[in-house]
Amino acid sequence: MTQRPRITLIGGGLVGALQARQLAKHGFAVEVFEKRPDPRLAGFLGGRSINLALAERGLQALRTAGLADTVLERAVMMRGRMVHAHDGASGLQRYGVDDSEVIWSVSRGALNMLLLDAAEASGVHFHFGQSLVDTDFDGRRIRLADEAGIKREHGVDLLIGADGAGSALRTAMNTYAPLGELIEPLGHGYKELEIPAADTLPAALVQQAGGAGRFAIEPHALHIWPRGGYMCIALPNAEGSFTVTLFLPAHGAHPSFATLPDATAARAFFATDFPDLLPLIPRFDADYAEHPVGTLSTLHLDRWHLDGRALLIGDAAHAIVPFHGQGMNCGFEDTVTLTELLAATPGDSAGVFAEFQRIRQPNANAIAAMALENYVEMRDSVADPHYLARRALGAKLAERAPQHFMARYRMVTFTHLPYSYALERGRMQDALLEEILREAPDANAVDLDAAARMLQARLTPLPAQLRHE
Template identity: 65%
Template structure:
């Protein structure tokens, strides 16, 4: 019996992982990617924001048999190393210990790994092939290569994993409006770099952290690379008064700004002028769709369906969850394809909306709240409650990053916990003044216990997670 054919548009990390998962489940997958083969150095200068692998992404990579390979190419990040204006930096851990960390990995390195793995599973890749048109009635697509040569391809079942600027989404929307809404953030980013240091320690700053220089309306972050360099990203408003990208038009004006606002960071960026003048300003927005699919013919996953800003480090992890859920639904022979697509959307859209909201909140937290005494007090009190009654309290960041509890659940539970912390600190902002016994009583009276943490919970629902999960989360 011939394998069911799937045409996948987009060979980035999400597309390549989905292609492998589908091939492992018996589908015949052809993948078309408009960019060059990532194994031949196809990254665009100034567009290399590192990806953050968290538990959700690792879970998906485990399903594909690739988690250990990815971790070998990654650098562990224990938490946020906060660099306030007064220079008194300190680490805010993401989790309880080194079992709860995230991993910084080069997008191009991960993409190359996933393409290799997909090809090993039988996927056929066609690089340098951009989708031009999609005739959903005739079930044919037109592709154009870098020499403007066009070709047609039969496509009875189309999946779009072609990112925020998805060509398949545009074609689907022409055929049947998808209810597209794009909400610009009004902020942009520019990529810079700290090169490897000389000597035995190749890292110029602490390697096992995500570094943040919060400054209110703007910030810099730095993420480590396995070779010793750091990707530095400046986030700030696109327009408006100083400082903005409008007012920092070139390296000369930007250098004066960095000397004043990031004096310890500027000397580490040895190619600052070249990077600042040579790299473009990227824009940030959140994408929402009312519909992710058109009957049984086409469906969108990852950024093509729900692009978000990078401030929670969950865009790829969310897309990887999409890949596992969709592959499993399509592999279920009891479901028609249209039903699988509809169920995929019903499962994933509430979670995509929830992580998009948390991402926008996390931007404010990273650039401002991390040095706010009120935020730090809530962080401390929450950590004490999590240690005292872990079955009732877990910080939202840990739920999102180190469990498989749905994003929607983490959002709702996190909001409820935050309201409780606000109430407990109302009389005094000092967590030492709060009776922990009284806080525990208030917590138990207000909220039900957390779902049990079980590793084998399905990503498709809020089934409890395995008892051993809490002790080995974060390890492949």
């Protein structure tokens, strides 16, 4: 029997903790070094966004770790996008066909702590407050330092970096042997605000906003206020609040974060552009002043690994912008693939790392592209009549010809089909929808039988969906 190598993970965030749990369950000895203090003792300090969207890919990874049901008990279901027009009108655009196809809003901090507990219960050893400061790849040793600057050394067999977009291990690997790193800034930033629970707001305001129970607005939706080149979104939290995120250009003509330097300017902007949202944020001035502007970028690497010695996963290898809600889900999917490969051939780390990159890199590139496209869709297209016509036609064809048509969003969010397949198939389907709508711009006027025959003639049947039932 091949001896299993000891695994050293850099990063104990969401992906690192889940990867540690997965590997430990397969009999690997795993140690994790995390630069931040233990959030279960010090409180959650890490991460930029407060809550995240959990979809089928992430859920499947949690199922393999035996954690899905526990996580869902603490999550809030989101059926679709609640689009808020400038005039105050709103409407729900469902993500899927029914409540079997929903996404879930989860607390980043609570999920991280749950994963840490689960990994420790599987035998993983965590070392908190330990920053990676030097890596000797030839000697198979790393050097770490705590907050006081006290350094320690640690010998490693296999080194896996799950330490996020600012990965220290990626920096060390890139210095040792260039990885072909390319970071593409979006040019837009974000700032987080909060809608508190309903019982802290005037009852008349909550009633006007369509709140329910402890939530000031509809709880089972991801809310979007699209305004063309910018937008606000809001995700529900289990205790009744909503995390609101303002996305704006970082610089340039108004509005941008450069032209809204303080809460006074931002409040005037919200009063004009988000008049129904502003009254729901009683701590607007304090939130705007206290919360930093986050940056948004896409990371591309030519190589994710250094032969069989070190590998990058999750955001450390393929950080993306958040507009498809797939960053965490993609990282969780990484953990399943890597665990299966290492468990099958634990003695061939070079082969495993190369195969992991071969499988995952095209999919990471695909979701990176789709996330950028989804930003335009969310901030602009969701209120565009042509987009709505195409969406309506797609829904009709998915019902009429389900073996040949599935909306790209559903492929990404509710199936295990590779991201690369969803990207290519989605482009082919969109081209056909555009062709049909050129002849009949009103989706209700389309001859659905003829349209279905066109799909069946030009597209191969969809593969088995591989969705968990």
